Every structure is written in C-alpha cells, then in structure tokens.
Amino acid sequence: MDNMDGFQRRREKKKEIIRQAAFELFSTFGIQKVTIAEIAKKANVSQVTIYNHFGSKDELFKAVLFEFANNKWKDFEEIVESNLPFPEKIEKIVFNKRELGKMLNQDFINAFLSKDPEIQGFIEEYYNNRTIPMMKKIIEQGKELGYINHDLSTDAIWFYIGLFKETLNRPEIYAKLDKTALLDITNLFFYGLLEKPPMKNNKKKT
Numbered sequence: 114m115d116n117m118d119g120f121q122r123r124r125e126k127k128k129e130i131i132r133q134a135a136f137e138l139f140s141t142f143g144i145q146k147v148t149i150a151e152i153a154k155k156a157n158v159s160q161v162t163i164y165n166h167f168g169s170k171d172e173l174f175k176a177v178l179f180e181f182a183n184n185k186w187k188d189f190e191e192i193v194e195s196n197l198p199f200p201e202k203i204e205k206i207v208f209n210k211r212e213l214g215k216m217l218n219q220d221f222i223n224a225f226l227s228k229d230p231e232i233q234g235f236i237e238e239y240y241n242n243r244t245i246p247m248m249k250k251i252i253e254q255g256k257e258l259g260y261i262n263h264d265l266s267t268d269a270i271w272f273y274i275g276l277f278k279e280t281l282n283r284p285e286i287y288a289k290l291d292k293t294a295l296l297d298i299t300n301l302f303f304y305g306l307l308e309k310p311p312m313k314n315n316k317k318k319t
Contacts, residue, residue, distance in 0.1 A: 128166050131156045136177045143220025193251050199260045
C-alpha cells in the first residue's frame with residue numbers, strides 16, 4: 114500500500130521532473146557544461162528547489178546516474194527473462210547498448226568510471242549482485258540451447274567477462290576509446306561467446 118501523503122507525492126513528482134530534465138541535459142551536453150540554472154529552467158523550477166532536494170549538482174548527477182542504471186537494468190532483465198529466441202535476446206541486448214551509446218554524451222559515459230566512492234560502491238554492488246547472476250543465467254540459457262560453445266569452460270567465460278570489466282575500470286585505457294570503439298567492443302563481448310545457431314534441420318543439400 115502507498116503510504117505517501119499528497120505532499121510527499123508532489124515532492125517525489127517534482128524530484129522526478131528535475132532528474133529527468135537533468136538527465137536530458139547531462140546526456141546531451143555532459144556534466145561539466147550543464148548548470149543548475151539550465152536544469153531549473155528546463156524543469157520549470159527554481160534553483161533553490163533543486164538545491165533543497167539534491168544539495169548540489171554532483172549529488173543531483175548521482176541521483177540521475179543511479180536512476181538511469183536501475184531503469185536500464187529493468188530493460189536488461191526483461192529481455193533475459195523473456196520467451197524470445199536466444200539469438201534475438203542477444204541482438205536486443207547489443208542493439209540497446211549500441212543505441213544507448215549513441216544517445217549519451219562521452220562525458221556522461223566517462224562519469225560511470227568516476228573515482229567517487231559512492232559511485233564506485235554502487236557500480237560494484239550492481240556488478241556483483243545484478244550483472245553476475247543475470248550473466249550466469251543468460252550463459253546457461255545459451256549453453257542449454259546450443260548457442261554458446263559447451264567446450265568453453267565456465268572459468269574461461271568468467272575470465273573473459275572479468276577482462277572486459279577490468280578494462281572498463283581503467284580510465285587511462287577507456288579514455289583513449291571513442292564511442293564507436295566502445296560499441297564495437299560491446300559487439301565483440303556478446304558475439305564472441307556465440308557459436309553459429311544450431312541448424313533447424315539436418316538435411317544435406319543435394
């Protein structure tokens with residue numbers, strides 16, 4: 114049951130409007146180039162209201178980042194848990210990530226690698242408690258259906274995933290890659306695990 118009263122609902126609604134306005138600006142122009150005044154104008158609120166709700170631009174950005182990641186997670190989870198054929202699941206995951214990469218400013222993407230302890234803690238929790246279990250599930254689905262090579266050991270697959278994660282956690286490497294390269298890496302990451310889809314029939318051509 115929703116225990117929020119009318120005031121709390123209005124307060125949360127206003128915060129959501131501010132987060133959405135901030136996301137649109139941050140993802141288009143980057144964090145550094147966007148001011149609180151611009152966010153306030155887009156959200157149709159005062160700057161004081163933003164400071165009252167979030168304290169600072171940095172804290173507002175964290176709120177936007179966490180909400181964005183949680184929403185993207187829901188999309189990923191829906192794909193993995195769906196009844197779609199396995200190749201379509203992989204295509205959707207890769208397509209969604211490619212589209213995501215196209216819509217986000219490089220500065221916004223780099224913020225995921227921030228050394229801020231709160232952001233790092235969120236990402237670590239996200240990876241350990243969400244990404245790993247869901248990746249295990251999709252790998253097992255792929256193996257059971259014959260789309261992921263059974264000769265690949267689980268240890269090898271997790272080493273592969275770990276290399277991908279560690280690379281993205283090293284800004285000195287990540288900063289040298291443009292968005293096109295990052296999207297190509299996403300393709301290699303997912304499609305590198307796949308075998309050719311099993312034949313629908315075994316009839317030989319005559």
